Amino acid sequence: VTATLGAERVVDLLDAVRSSVPLVQCLTNAVVSGVTANALLALGATPAMTDIPDEAGPFAAVASAVLINTGTPRAEQRVAMTEAAAAAQAAATPWVLDPVAVGTLPVRTALARDLLRFSPTAIRGNASEILGLTGAGVGGRGVDAVDAPEAALDAAATLASELGTIVAISGATDHVTDGARVIRVSNGHPLLTAMTGGGCVLGAVIAAFLAVGDDALSATVAATVVYTIAAELAAVTARGPGSFAVELLDCLATVTDRDVRERLRLA
Amino acid sequence: VTATLGAERVVDLLDAVRSSVPLVQCLTNAVVSGVTANALLALGATPAMTDIPDEAGPFAAVASAVLINTGTPRAEQRVAMTEAAAAAQAAATPWVLDPVAVGTLPVRTALARDLLRFSPTAIRGNASEILGLTGAGVGGRGVDAVDAPEAALDAAATLASELGTIVAISGATDHVTDGARVIRVSNGHPLLTAMTGGGCVLGAVIAAFLAVGDDALSATVAATVVYTIAAELAAVTARGPGSFAVELLDCLATVTDRDVRERLRLA
Amino acid sequence: VTATLGAERVVDLLDAVRSSVPLVQCLTNAVVSGVTANALLALGATPAMTDIPDEAGPFAAVASAVLINTGTPRAEQRVAMTEAAAAAQAAATPWVLDPVAVGTLPVRTALARDLLRFSPTAIRGNASEILGLTGAGVGGRGVDAVDAPEAALDAAATLASELGTIVAISGATDHVTDGARVIRVSNGHPLLTAMTGGGCVLGAVIAAFLAVGDDALSATVAATVVYTIAAELAAVTARGPGSFAVELLDCLATVTDRDVRERLRLA
Numbered sequence: 001v002t003a004t005l006g007a008e009r010v011v012d013l014l015d016a017v018r019s020s021v022p023l024v025q026c027l028t029n030a031v032v033s034g035v036t037a038n039a040l041l042a043l044g045a046t047p048a049m050t051d052i053p054d055e056a057g058p059f060a061a062v063a064s065a066v067l068i069n070t071g072t073p074r075a076e077q078r079v080a081m082t083e084a085a086a087a088a089q090a091a092a093t094p095w096v097l098d099p100v101a102v103g104t105l106p107v108r109t110a111l112a113r114d115l116l117r118f119s120p121t122a123i124r125g126n127a128s129e130i131l132g133l134t135g136a137g138v139g140g141r142g143v144d145a146v147d148a149p150e151a152a153l154d155a156a157a158t159l160a161s162e163l164g165t166i167v168a169i170s171g172a173t174d175h176v177t178d179g180a181r182v183i184r185v186s187n188g189h190p191l192l193t194a195m196t197g198g199g200c201v202l203g204a205v206i207a208a209f210l211a212v213g214d215d216a217l218s219a220t221v222a223a224t225v226v227y228t229i230a231a232e233l234a235a236v237t238a239r240g241p242g243s244f245a246v247e248l249l250d251c252l253a254t255v256t257d258r259d260v261r262e263r264l265r266l267a
Numbered sequence: 268v269t270a271t272l273g274a275e276r277v278v279d280l281l282d283a284v285r286s287s288v289p290l291v292q293c294l295t296n297a298v299v300s301g302v303t304a305n306a307l308l309a310l311g312a313t314p315a316m317t318d319i320p321d322e323a324g325p326f327a328a329v330a331s332a333v334l335i336n337t338g339t340p341r342a343e344q345r346v347a348m349t350e351a352a353a354a355a356q357a358a359a360t361p362w363v364l365d366p367v368a369v370g371t372l373p374v375r376t377a378l379a380r381d382l383l384r385f386s387p388t389a390i391r392g393n394a395s396e397i398l399g400l401t402g403a404g405v406g407g408r409g410v411d412a413v414d415a416p417e418a419a420l421d422a423a424a425t426l427a428s429e430l431g432t433i434v435a436i437s438g439a440t441d442h443v444t445d446g447a448r449v450i451r452v453s454n455g456h457p458l459l460t461a462m463t464g465g466g467c468v469l470g471a472v473i474a475a476f477l478a479v480g481d482d483a484l485s486a487t488v489a490a491t492v493v494y495t496i497a498a499e500l501a502a503v504t505a506r507g508p509g510s511f512a513v514e515l516l517d518c519l520a521t522v523t524d525r526d527v528r529e530r531l532r533l534a
Numbered sequence: 535v536t537a538t539l540g541a542e543r544v545v546d547l548l549d550a551v552r553s554s555v556p557l558v559q560c561l562t563n564a565v566v567s568g569v570t571a572n573a574l575l576a577l578g579a580t581p582a583m584t585d586i587p588d589e590a591g592p593f594a595a596v597a598s599a600v601l602i603n604t605g606t607p608r609a610e611q612r613v614a615m616t617e618a619a620a621a622a623q624a625a626a627t628p629w630v631l632d633p634v635a636v637g638t639l640p641v642r643t644a645l646a647r648d649l650l651r652f653s654p655t656a657i658r659g660n661a662s663e664i665l666g667l668t669g670a671g672v673g674g675r676g677v678d679a680v681d682a683p684e685a686a687l688d689a690a691a692t693l694a695s696e697l698g699t700i701v702a703i704s705g706a707t708d709h710v711t712d713g714a715r716v717i718r719v720s721n722g723h724p725l726l727t728a729m730t731g732g733g734c735v736l737g738a739v740i741a742a743f744l745a746v747g748d749d750a751l752s753a754t755v756a757a758t759v760v761y762t763i764a765a766e767l768a769a770v771t772a773r774g775p776g777s778f779a780v781e782l783l784d785c786l787a788t789v790t791d792r793d794v795r796e797r798l799r800l801a
Contacts, residue, residue, distance in 0.1 A: 007613055031300045031316045033565045037730035042775045047680070047730065048635070049565050052608055053637040074319055074343055083478035105322040176496070194520070196314065241309045242516025249776025298567045298583045340608055341586055368582070372589040391618065461787070463571035508576045509783025 103132010370399015563605025638664015
């Protein structure tokens with residue numbers, strides 16, 4: 001597995017993102033929409049935050065990939081999310097579900113579970129959110145996980161198998177599974193948890209990689225690797241969470257093939 | 268008063284915020300939601316921007332503190348704000364009202380005045396907003412105060428006494444009153460007025476301190492002190508309003524007990 | 535033309551913005567509201583993101599200028615936009631239409647075309663958006679132009695003549711026309727396209743300049759010049775798109791008359 005998902009595969013996919021400039025539609029929360037768009041631009045993708053009814057569906061049919069993040073799911077956006085997920089499925093546009101705070105809060109929990117019928121290509125969340133999505137968890141504290149990634153691994157594998165999707169559990173070590181295999185990415189930095197959107201942005205980066213990768217497991221792992229290595233590079237010069245968020249954008253734009261080869265830590 | 272609210276009390280409360288990681292629910296305006304969440308994270312708190320109906324109330328009952336900021340009060344958010352304020356009062360969760368542009372604009376003025384029935388633990392605004400909340404003012408220019416803090420002090424003291432709340436009037440010198448006492452905080456820097464959310468973020472910081480302090484006056488003063496001292500530290504290296512906003516987050520994360528002791532300017 | 539719109543005219547208008555502190559009401563998209571408010575503050579203006587029904591109209595009547603940007607036009611905001619445009623026209627408040635992704639997406643296309651009846655003082659968009667507004671284009675990719683500015687020049691000139699407005703087409707070289715004349719601004723930097731809001735912020739800056747300039751063509755050109763020269767200055771020290779966005783705010787606050795005189799590139 002680590003052979004097929006090694007550094008050269010990551011590098012190929014990163015180069016593909018940068019050369020093909022995928023159009024990533026984001027229906028995401030109000031808090032992180034700016035940093036999410038900026039991260040996609042820095043990576044070399046084009047963001048489009050098209051999230052109103054009657055536009056979200058048509059756009060999902062032509063976008064390169066779609067992100068649906070349940071962080072602040074107002075009524076109008078919930079309608080647009082359902083419309084976009086249905087259109088993405090119908091058009092075979094890859095799409096990512098990021099079930100922010102699912103399991104804790106009732107409106108988004110019902111929404112996210114309902115969206116599963118449109119077969120997300122990948123699901124990214126922390127352990128509490130993945131458990132909450134499957135109904136197995138006690139819920140987190142908003143975006144904070146109260147469970148370690150390992151605690152959600154069985155639920156994630158079952159979810160991945162049943163839906164034919166990829167589940168990425170974020171944590172100090174990220175766990176990515178297709179139900180049969182589990183890839184662990186140990187890159188990253190604690191400052192990612194000290195900026196808002198540290199996890200949400202990864203969902204958008206995964207969408208960008210899904211747009212260029214035939215294999216969803218490889219694409220999800222590659223996105224996680226590139227993002228967490230950029231975070232490591234950003235942490236080198238950051239003086240705190242404010243400068244870290246700025247450096248992260250700079251490093252997403254400048255992370256090199258060599259950085260990937262030298263820093264990759266898969267298991 | 269300055270004895271009980273001196274540097275050691277501020278330091279104790281700052282340490283308590285950092286060690287207890289309060290969960291601060293923010294129903295705030297769309298412009299500053301990102302910087303507000305980032306400031307809370309930098310300070311050591313956990314933000315949750317839960318602001319939709321049917322989620323805002325249940326969450327306010329379990330959050331450590333709640334912020335309600337009227338900067339962009341859409342219809343759905345107004346419902347959620349009323350729900351959250353009622354739940355916070357019922358659950359004895361401390362909550363802060365930040366009446367942005369109240370007195371100038373009709374929808375939010377009616378909303379903010381109505382929210383007073385749920386007994387906010389603290390109210391933070393500029394002089395024009397405090398006067399507008401009490402019906403005494405002619406209104407500001409959006410978030411700009413046209414009145415000096417002193418001009419709103421009588422209205423603030425009356426409001427504080429009648430509601431049993433703390434009123435913090437932001438300005439070059441911040442005035443904090445419980446109706447009987449007035450504490451003046453002379454820390455801060457003009458660059459706080461050159462970044463969006465310079466005042467709004469303080470409302471969230473006050474909520475974080477209310478979560479750990481038994482005495483609302485002390486907590487409000489301590490929050491103001493820590494925030495405005497972080498601003499002073501940020502201004503040392505800032506080259507303009509863009510880098511100041513970045514440095515402010517870094518300094519909220521790194522401000523030390525020694526910084527507080529050396530820089531505190533209460534009156 | 536270049537004589538009347540030369541460096542001294544730009545400098546005069548920049549000084550007028552800084553000395554008069556215009557109040558710029560922004561009804562803009564959720565992604566860029568923070569950076570837009572920060573850019574206006576850095577420039578020396580006062581932003582107010584008043585965009586709900588029953589407040590947007592009354593505020594537009596007293597604001598110095600209004601920006602309407604169709605990037606994320608939710609139903610409630612669309613009502614407020616119509617209200618604000620009508621009030622701005624009635625009160626002779628200058629206002630800018632930024633038709634983000636118009637021509638591509640149906641809801642905002644209908645909205646933007648309808649808003650033309652309220653006679654915007656200026657319209658700013660990329661070539662695809664200007665063509666989309668007039669019904670002549672095939673649409674862009676969200677905020678990405680698929681057409682060069684020159685391709686939209688005829689449509690822009692016709693639009694400007696028919697409505698008595700100014701049309702600014704953003705691109706590597708910005709084209710500004712009143713229907714009779716075309717001014718080309720060759721200042722700027724590619725990093726403006728690597729941050730979200732690079733174009734949207736210019737719409738707000740144009741509104742700020744319209745507030746102080748009697749002649750809408752001069753004001754639109756001056757805004758474009760100041761903004762794109764600030765971008766050039768920011769690019770000198772930026773290490774990537776993250777630091778560029780920070781430096782841009784710093785440079786908007788510090789750009790000098792001398793910078794304008796030395797760097798101006800009009801044609």
